[in-house]
Amino acid sequence: MATIGDVAREAGVSRSTVSSVLTGRKAVTPQTKVKVEAAIKKLSFSVNAGARALATSRTMTLGVVVRFHEAEFSPALAAYLVALSDAARESGYSVLLLTEPDGTSAVSRAIAGRQVDGFILLNVVEDDPRLEPIAQSGHPAVLVGMPHDTRGVDAIDLDFAAAGRILVDHLADKGHREATFVRWPEELYREGATYAIRFERAALQRASERRLELVPLSGSVAPEEARASLRRELSRPGSPRALLVHNDAAAAMLPFALHDLGLDVPERCSVVSLHSAELARLYALPFTSVESEPVGVAQAAVELVVRRIASSSDPARSVLIAPHLVERGSVSSVPS
Amino acid sequence: MATIGDVAREAGVSRSTVSSVLTGRKAVTPQTKVKVEAAIKKLSFSVNAGARALATSRTMTLGVVVRFHEAEFSPALAAYLVALSDAARESGYSVLLLTEPDGTSAVSRAIAGRQVDGFILLNVVEDDPRLEPIAQSGHPAVLVGMPHDTRGVDAIDLDFAAAGRILVDHLADKGHREATFVRWPEELYREGATYAIRFERAALQRASERRLELVPLSGSVAPEEARASLRRELSRPGSPRALLVHNDAAAAMLPFALHDLGLDVPERCSVVSLHSAELARLYALPFTSVESEPVGVAQAAVELVVRRIASSSDPARSVLIAPHLVERGSVSSVPS
DNA sequence: CTGAAAGCGCTTACAG
């Protein structure tokens, strides 16, 4: 493989001059620029990313820190990873995948080895331990997820609170007065899954404002259990004729449960749901819903961390992506 | 951050000596080794991966080339990515995610920038264009997928042919004489999806040997369509009472379709299926099946490419992972 | 505008 020296020789200039046209940071005469570019093409030269990184202290690589959680590991992850990598590339960055079960040590090692310029932390929870090495080293990073205390780190997420309000409003607007709130498993809230907590709080508050009674049902993330539990609830005498679902497993199994009981949507049962876009696609979920926005979130996340790398002194930002309702006619109008 | 020079000064030795204890490639007196290690710990020194890469021409990074295909993009991808990254780390490698839609240029750019020591090509098809820059540059690589012509590159995959035979045998052993073969969409075979082709060929051949008549049904990958098409087929008068499924969308929707028609499994309809492990988990698929082996495949893939990096002259290997049947009682015995 | 020199943080022959 050709080096910058080969190009310099071929073009009859110095290595610094070649470097100048490469980086574009220094003025170069049009003539010499042409010569250099010809040499580059002739030798099909390409700059050695590692060498450049050593010289500039910039790896042009982002570390994406995956937090694997059995209860959440969903089809959504791949969509985020691909979207992040695509967005990073657009900005000239590569993506290093960090999947170590101990996310803290994954971050620490990447910092120690100076492998990345910044981090994208996926699936951030309250008091996420991965924040520790980040906050300590002051390394550029962005959280995907919105904990109460971001510790001065940029953060981004879908606006789950707004999503909760939108879905509650939709039920209330159609005249519903009560609904079963199908939640994630209790442990997920305890573990601080920020999206679950934010959604729940906003939904409950808005529901009380709109006089919609929400009956909580803690769901499972095991498909079979989710299905059984939905079936139990739906066949319970006096159970609400509407469902507000925030639980991917339940959303996926709900069509089965409804089927089991012969409940037509929306005639006999109304449904609104918040779930991952990928889930909706895979299962062809027929519910009026708010869906995750992997591409929008990924692009904004990359933007934030790239900006942070450029200027570490900017004040930290917390960005919420506005959710939007996908109307699929799964809510009936209740005559008042 | 401390450098090797800082450590050398702290320990009162030369940088070469520090390097020797770091790499372990040269003998060092126990005493000096202790001194150096103390200094390393005191300064919490860690070697700069980029600098080492420049000096050794080894990046210790693997490029994972994702081929995004609308029809196949499934929950399976994340499982492979995580498993690959985990396996790589075990071997001391990091993983760079390459998601460029044009996989060829992704590979070329990673080679040009000398960003990786080797590649793992996911979801390889017949005449995969990504093979071109690999074959040309002689870069270490492993194909996940088994094209006819691997062009001298190592390859690994689940043994889809064996899987086809296992499933056909299972039906035949239970006395079935005919079954609907739910296939992938036609285009997938045309595009050279090697797993689809290998499965089909072996299943057809074994079926003819076992006198099991297979009635092909080309499935869709759109869930709604898959469901409708299954319903049509199952309600067609005289349609077989057994299904051999190789199509993730169809496998996912099959429980719905069976439900729609009130067909109990295995009493009124027998089912065997080959699908991704992740799909089975997400949908709690209740079918006797052969499932993909993301962890096994990923580990073997990393092993192969790491071996190849170490010794480029070894003859190329094609490794098939033996599939195994997960019995879930979805096949009835037919009295002969 | 161009180039010689130094430096980024390592490793690796090569002497001693």
Place this chain on the structure above:
DNA sequence: CTGAAAGCGCTTACAG
């Protein structure tokens, strides 16, 4: 066993 020197392939002040 240890160290001085050269080198990996770049970039970046600094002179000119």
